[in-house]
Amino acid sequence: MLLGLFICLLFAPIILRLIQWINNYKEARAFGLPIVLTPFTEEDAWWLPLRPLFAWVQNLPFGLGSWYVYSEFGWGLVDGRKTTTRLGENFVLCAPTSIRIVTCYAPAILQTAHDFSDWNMPPTQSQVFAFFGQNVTSTHGAEWQRHRRITGPAFNERAMDEVWHESRRRVALVESDKTYTLGELRKTLDMVAMLILTTVGFGQEAELTKIHPGHKLSFFDSLSFILKNVIITVLFNSLKAPDWMLPSTLKQLKLSVSEFRVYMRDLVRNETESSTKRATLLSALVSANEAAKSEGGDKPVQGRPKYLTEEELWGNLFVFNLAGFETTASALSFALPYVAAYPNIQQWMTEEVDKFYTQDSDYAETFPRLVRCLAWMHEIMRLASPAPLLARTPTSTQTLPVITPAGVSEVVVRPGMQVAWHLYGGHLSPRWGSDALEFRPQRFIVKNADGTESLEVPDGVLFFPWTGGPRICPGKKFSQVEFVAMVANILSRYRVEAVAQAGESESEARQRLLSALDDKYFNISAHFKRPEGAAVRFVPRGTN
Numbered sequence: 001m002l003l004g005l006f007i008c009l010l011f012a013p014i015i016l017r018l019i020q021w022i023n024n025y026k027e028a029r030a031f032g033l034p035i036v037l038t039p040f041t042e043e044d045a046w047w048l049p050l051r052p053l054f055a056w057v058q059n060l061p062f063g064l065g066s067w068y069v070y071s072e073f074g075w076g077l078v079d080g081r082k083t084t085t086r087l088g089e090n091f092v093l094c095a096p097t098s099i100r101i102v103t104c105y106a107p108a109i110l111q112t113a114h115d116f117s118d119w120n121m122p123p124t125q126s127q128v129f130a131f132f133g134q135n136v137t138s139t140h141g142a143e144w145q146r147h148r149r150i151t152g153p154a155f156n157e158r159a160m161d162e163v164w165h166e167s168r169r170r171v172a173l174v175e176s177d178k179t180y181t182l183g184e185l186r187k188t189l190d191m192v193a194m195l196i197l198t199t200v201g202f203g204q205e206a207e208l209t210k211i212h213p214g215h216k217l218s219f220f221d222s223l224s225f226i227l228k229n230v231i232i233t234v235l236f237n238s239l240k241a242p243d244w245m246l247p248s249t250l251k252q253l254k255l256s257v258s259e260f261r262v263y264m265r266d267l268v269r270n271e272t273e274s275s276t277k278r279a280t281l282l283s284a285l286v287s288a289n290e291a292a293k294s295e296g297g298d299k300p301v302q303g304r305p306k307y308l309t310e311e312e313l314w315g316n317l318f319v320f321n322l323a324g325f326e327t328t329a330s331a332l333s334f335a336l337p338y339v340a341a342y343p344n345i346q347q348w349m350t351e352e353v354d355k356f357y358t359q360d361s362d363y364a365e366t367f368p369r370l371v372r373c374l375a376w377m378h379e380i381m382r383l384a385s386p387a388p389l390l391a392r393t394p395t396s397t398q399t400l401p402v403i404t405p406a407g408v409s410e411v412v413v414r415p416g417m418q419v420a421w422h423l424y425g426g427h428l429s430p431r432w433g434s435d436a437l438e439f440r441p442q443r444f445i446v447k448n449a450d451g452t453e454s455l456e457v458p459d460g461v462l463f464f465p466w467t468g469g470p471r472i473c474p475g476k477k478f479s480q481v482e483f484v485a486m487v488a489n490i491l492s493r494y495r496v497e498a499v500a501q502a503g504e505s506e507s508e509a510r511q512r513l514l515s516a517l518d519d520k521y522f523n524i525s526a527h528f529k530r531p532e533g534a535a536v537r538f539v540p541r542g543t544n
């Protein structure tokens with residue numbers, strides 16, 4: 001009897017899951033699109049720590065383990081254009097927990113991005129980074145508008161000027177003639193991006209790196225620990241176990257989260273009380289919030305004040321750091337090795353830098369001229385975007401354009417289903433031409449009648465790394481200014497070279513570098529799977 005009960009309890013969740021999966025499959029068939037079945041997705045939080053133990057399923061015969069690739073966050077980065085080449089620009093990913101129409105068909109993506117009142121972020125995506133407070137990434141509808149209205153002004157031109165200066169200054173962290181493996185390069189650029197962001201975000205570096213009275217860590221150390229372990233933070237932040245029971249990483253994480261919360265509280269309070277306003281993201285955010293309060297924003301609208309609460313300010317400051325640090329560090333860590341692999345393209349970039357950039361060039365005049373450098377960033381965003389997959393779910397039943405071998409048609413999507421944008425499928429699509437998989441930033445440059453050059457996205461392709469519509473990344477220009485200031489300063493001083501191993505020719509070293517750049521995985525952004533697989537060196541220009 002007891003044994004029977006035990007067996008029922010053990011198998012009931014499995015049977016329920018199977019029934020749900022079968023029901024989802026029946027519903028998915030109605031779309032008339034190719035279906036990919038996967039028993040698990042990243043929505044199954046318990047599956048994620050177990051997933052590495054099941055990597056062997058990929059070697060099972062008859063494609064029995066082909067679902068494995070779709071069972072993690074950001075799988076689109078590893079998949080690239082493989083599935084869309086096989087099944088077309090839209091297919092259904094059917095799991096026990098969800099039905100997702102995966103698409104890289106531009107009209108479908110543009111519709112779901114632009115109709116923001118009909119399409120929300122699914123809670124499984126939006127709530128992931130809300131542990132310091134609700135924020136502009138975690139909310140939707142009227143709540144999101146309130147967050148966006150107050151956070152948007154932080155990304156003003158004054159801030160861009162700061163980003164330009166700070167980025168140029170931080171290039172000093174890249175050392176001359178030192179050999180950097182891809183892993184070491186990423187570590188250095190992580191540090192550079194974090195320093196730029198915290199300084200532009202919060203102010204004086206000296207204050208941020210010192211341990212203040214009553215603290216065990218500095219602001220910078222607590223934030224960097226959280227950012228570098230963000231997935232662990234997402235999974236274990238709510239764990240309420242005593243310290244002695246926790247392994248050292250979780251203990252350090254708990255400490256970092258509580259230290260960072262107190263630092264943010266003090267920074268926000270000091271900024272609110274201070275009469276001298278600096279050009280930081282924090283300052284702009286606090287000013288916009290105070291303005292909302294003084295416009296009578298404390299009178300509730302639908303039960304909510306128009307301004308942001310203290311916790312919501314923390315939530316937003318944290319996501320500025322999260323969204324801004326990984327993305328740009330990842331872009332730079334791919335960009336510099338790519339030009340080392342293509343010296344002729346590097347030369348083409350350097351010509352522009354030599355023409356328009358000097359050590360005291362200012363932002364407003366110089367940034368708009370460095371279009372080749374910006375095209376370089378665009379090409380990196382295409383080949384190694386930090387955001388591979390984003391999802392939307394309809395607020396009411398909606399139609400979605402799809403494309404099949406029979407032509408363009410529509411499917412009906414009900415609330416609860418998801419539409420996932422497969423950005424790698426679109427960015428690497430043959431619609432870009434036969435060289436879609438190659439590094440060729442020139443594809444974004446057009447020559448004007450007066451001989452100048454401009455940046456343009458080619459017609460008829462999907463290019464959506466910062467997305468579009470009302471929720472477009474507010475840090476888009478921030479990241480572009482940071483990238484361009486860094487690479488222009490680097491190319492004005494150095495030649496970036498692939499480091500050859502003993503007995504290897506230069507061209508073999510470049511091929512090895514390219515193959516290591518191709519081998520990437522997703523962890524909040526694109527990372528190198530083989531960080532020791534290749535290396536680059538920054539050789540001062542004018543030397544051999």
Ligand code: HEM
Pocket residue numbers: 113136137138148319320321323324325327328331381386387390465466467468470471472473474475476478479
């Ligand atoms: C290469 C650099 C970057 C890339 C590729 C990138 C990409 C993205 C993407 C794909 C989204 C989601 C948009 C959507 O759901 O439609 C996003 C949102 C966001 N990004 Fe960025 N981002 C970058 C840099 C930055 C920087 C530097 C910051 C801030 C300093 C930033 C702040 C944000 C914020 C606050 C959001 C949430 C916007 C909202 O939901 O309304 N990003 N970004």
